[in-house]
Amino acid sequence: MFDKDAPSSQRVFAELAKEGVRTKLHRYATWRTRDEDDAKDLVASALVLVCDPAKKKTWDPDKRSFFSHMRRVMDDVAIQQKRVGAGRFEINESTLARNAGDPDALPDPADEHDRADEQLGGHRELAWLRRLGAILLERLRGKDEKAVAVYHAACIEEEPADQARHLGIPVAEVYEAHRRLRYNGLIVKDEWQQAEAARMDELQRRKSRKEDPS
Secondary structure, three states, X not given: XXXXXXXXXXXXXXXXXXXXXXXXXXXXXXXXXXXXXHHHHHHHHHHXXXXXXXXXXXXXXXXXXXXXXXXXXXXXXXXXXXXXXXXXXXXXXXHHHHHOOOOOOOOOOOOHHHHHHHHHHHHHHHXXXXXXXXXXXXXXXXXXXXXXXXXXXXXXXXXXXXXXXXXXOOHHHHHHHHHHHHHHHHHHHHHHHHHHHHHHHHHHHHHHHHHOOO
């Protein structure tokens, strides 16, 4: 239950009172949803979760910044809302078709297990992208701090010109940083794919040895 007097809530309120914090959250939510109204709802939903200890999504200042934590929570909420929302509308349309007397007008409601699988797939993909992003940032820290800064700015501002204004650097430097991010990102992705292929090959060899002990 949401408790405005809980320590988790008080920490959040203190951060929200700081200049620019609400603007940054809304900018990221708008980038995530591509819609102003949906962005407001996304921020509000994420804040409720972060303030409620029972939801186990409260913010720990010792682990990450408030904005980084909120960004993760908003990502999770956006994926969940997208999956559940799509299923809800599909069921309503199918019900309407049945009421009209034409059961073949629209497909049957999506199976609940299918939607759960899709949602799990979305979470896995997001976790995978986060892992690759973390590897990329770790590789660039201390070597290309400007690219790291542009990476974070791109999570707030969509357009390179806005990212440049946000960082106070020429837009040409932003474009160049994006080029380096893409280059190194492809290397990180290729290395991960090669390691994953090697892991799968090893699993297949172990399975084959078990099936053919001779």
